[in-house]
Amino acid sequence: MNWLKPSWQAVLAIMLCLIALALGAMSKPEAAALADPAASFNYPFLGTKGLMLGLVLLAALISMTRIPPLAEAVVLFVGAHLVGWLLISGISGFEGTALAPYFLLLTAAWLLGWRCVAVLSGLRPMANWARSALRLIIPAIFGAWILIIWEAVTRGAGIPFILLPPPSAIGARIASSLPVLGADVRQTIFKAVIFGYVVGSGAGFITAILADRVPFLRRGLLPIGNMVSALPIIGVAPIMVMWFGFDWQSKAAVVIIMTFFPMLVNTVAGLAASGHMERDLMRTYASGYWQTLLKLRLPAAAPFIFNALKINSTLALIGAIVAEFFGTPVVGMGFRISTEVGRMNIDMVWAEIAVAALAGSVFYGVVALVERAVTFWHPSVRGG
Amino acid sequence: MDSFRDKLIPVTSILAGVVVLWYVFAVILNAPFQRDLDRRAGETPALSEFIGKTLSQPKPTLPAPHQVAVNFFENTFLRPVTSNRSLVYNAWVTLSSTLLGFAFGTGLGIIIAVGIVHVATLDRSLMPWIIASQTIPILAVAPMIIVVLAAIGITGLVPKAMISTYLSFFPVTVGMVKGLRSPEIMHLDLMHTYNASASQTFWKLRVPASVPFLFTSMKVAVAASLVGAIVGELPTGAVAGIGAKLLAGAYYSQSIDIWSTLVAGSVVAALLVMVVGIAGRIVDRAMGGRPA
Known part of the structure; x- marks a missing residue:
């Protein structure tokens, strides 16, 4: 048996397929058609059932033969995703009628997908581009399978729409309500978040420089700043709404307060990060406080400052969205989420969350890119 | 007691500064409403009386620290624990x-x-x-x-x-x-x-x-x-x-x-x-x- 290298995922997938075959009907209409052959012939997976079973078996068997890992991964990838797509497209029109074999096949396909990821993570390519491609592909397959299982299960089991809409419906909702989403993003992100983020981080930074000049201030502010970071600052939202009104100014105020302390604490820590040797060197150059600050200590503090900027990018979004739960004009992401939840338009809520997630990732990504450009000398950047 | 001198004194003095600032802002922020009230009532209180009033409004813009402290104390220790205002x-x-x-x-x-x-x-x-x-x-x-x-x-x-x-x-x-x-x-x-x-x-x-x-x-x-x-x-x-x-x-x-x-x-x-x-x-x- 030298040509065979069994994997538990593939073996399990084959077993699930065989059980699915033994159980027979994949959906209620099919069961009805089998019970009464004269009646109707309209049921899901009319022509594709054999194809799907065959695909899973074939892919599982091929994957267990001794072929190059890359070929194995491709076979598994194609098999798993083709079956997933066939399952999802076949069930449309018959939502909620799926029986056990449907879910068994889904599980089998998912196992093949897992095997594919396992094979891919075992690869150790030499080329740089291949390694970074793998770093993207592996999580992408994982994410795709979360969506596939979500879609297949919600539609196969007929989960009520208000409980959990399938991703396709959320996507359709995003596409159909782009203007509304755009207006919300403009209100929440371009007005409240950006302004609050810049002012809050800037104020934290300036206070940190001030604290650096006055040691008394630093010794007093640092413990307070550390403690405040554990407090539920988000609770100031209703107060800010009372003070600054319903529009974006109150949300920006919440964001300022939330982003101030992480920046302060991290910058103070960063300013202490430069070594004694370097500072002594600057002294031998007879450089003044500001020269040392600009040429040595701020660059040394950059990783800490960017760490704070990254933390703040998430905090700012959370602050603005949650502050909108306390009252807004009739636009804004937090407003939309809380009202659409009330009206049971769960797909709109998911659409808004997807947009928020995208905005958060982009925000974080931009900060990370700027960090790479600014702290190009730092070991963590040079290393990879 | 190095840690005492290194930490406690700066922290307490900064906290004290925050409280003082808080009082100042409480007076400033609550003043417009108080002035409005006084004008309607036709009163012209002295400065000290005016400040006292700004710090004891029932629904102030910014409550003074002692108002918060009193409210906190009442709602924490004086109410029965089962009351839903506790x-x-x-x-x-x-x-x-x-x-x-x-x-x-x-x-x-x-x-x-x-x-x-x-x-x-x-x-x-x-x-x-x-x-x-x-x-x-x-x-x-x-x-x-x-x-x-x-x-x-x-x-x-x-x-x-x-x-x-x-x-x-x-x-x-x-x-x-x-x-x-x-x-x-x-x-x-x-x-x-x-x-x-x-x-x-x-x-x-x-x-x-x-x-x-x-x-x-x-x-x-x-x-x-x-x-x-x-x-x-x-x-x-x-x-x-x-x-x-x-x-x-x-x-x-x-x-x-x-x-x-x-x-x-x-x-x-x-x-x-x-x-x-x-x-x-x-x-x-x-x-x-x-x-x-």
Whole structure:
């Protein structure tokens, strides 16, 4: 048996397929058609059932033969995703009628997908581009399978729409309500978040420089700043709404307060990060406080400052969205989420969350890119 | 008493400065409304009397510290604990879902971290998503979880605890992955020379090495968990809890109530972080750690 290298995922997938075959009907209409052959012939997976079973078996068997890992991964990838797509497209029109074999096949396909990821993570390519491609592909397959299982299960089991809409419906909702989403993003992100983020981080930074000049201030502010970071600052939202009104100014105020302390604490820590040797060197150059600050200590503090900027990018979004739960004009992401939840338009809520997630990732990504450009000398950047 | 002079004096003097500033701002912010009241009543009070009045409005723009303190004291110690205006009662409601969510979140975080450290597939596929998920504003999901679970008949503690779980398991996972990987190659090699099995290496080397990381991330997690529980109370019109009291205060403009509720939330947060910190120190000492 030298040509065979069994994997538990593939073996399990084959077993699930065989059980699915033994159980027979994949959906209620099919069961009805089998019970009464004269009646109707309209049921899901009319022509594709054999194809799907065959695909899973074939892919599982091929994957267990001794072929190059890359070929194995491709076979598994194609098999798993083709079956997933066939399952999802076949069930449309018959939502909620799926029986056990449907879910068994889904599980089998998912196992093949897992095997594919396992094979891919075992690869150790030499080329740089291949390694970074793998770093993207592996999580992408994982994410795709979360969506596939979500879609297949919600539609196969007929989960009520208000409980959990399938991703396709959320996507359709995003596409159909782009203007509304755009207006919300403009209100929440371009007005409240950006302004609050810049002012809050800037104020934290300036206070940190001030604290650096006055040691008394630093010794007093640092413990307070550390403690405040554990407090539920988000609770100031209703107060800010009372003070600054319903529009974006109150949300920006919440964001300022939330982003101030992480920046302060991290910058103070960063300013202490430069070594004694370097500072002594600057002294031998007879450089003044500001020269040392600009040429040595701020660059040394950059990783800490960017760490704070990254933390703040998430905090700012959370602050603005949650502050909108306390009252807004009739636009804004937090407003939309809380009202659409009330009206049971769960797909709109998911659409808004997807947009928020995208905005958060982009925000974080931009900060990370700027960090790479600014702290190009730092070991963590040079290393990879 | 170096730490006394190094820390306590600066901290207390800055806090005192904050209180003074607070009073000044309370007078400035409350003055327009008070002037309005006085004009309507046709009074022209002296300056000291005017300042006294600005600091004792029933619904001030910015309540003075002593107003908040009195309100906090009344609602914490003078009311029966069962009354739904008692801060102790509301804090307990929030605390219970915080703790439940924190326990779940820590457990889940540890399990995922163990999986990530031991299964290469999970490391490559799941870890990037966990890091990416930290960049998205997860709290936005809170209202939906509450309402959707209420629609299928799950209400009360569990939905709020789920939000807390969701928020608290990320820091624990990230910290534990770091902690379980923290043993140096030398130590791992030593275990190798002892012919230690994978589980022995795990229990005798990786787990002890990860404990300090665990407690550090648990401090972050417990704070996040409290925020999750508070925000979880906002959208549903929950009847009790710190978030519900904040919302009620916002609706009826009871600014003093909002501030004292905030103080209560902060006290709970500080206590939770402190308890986790003390637990960490006790565990550290029990494991034979020496103060660095």
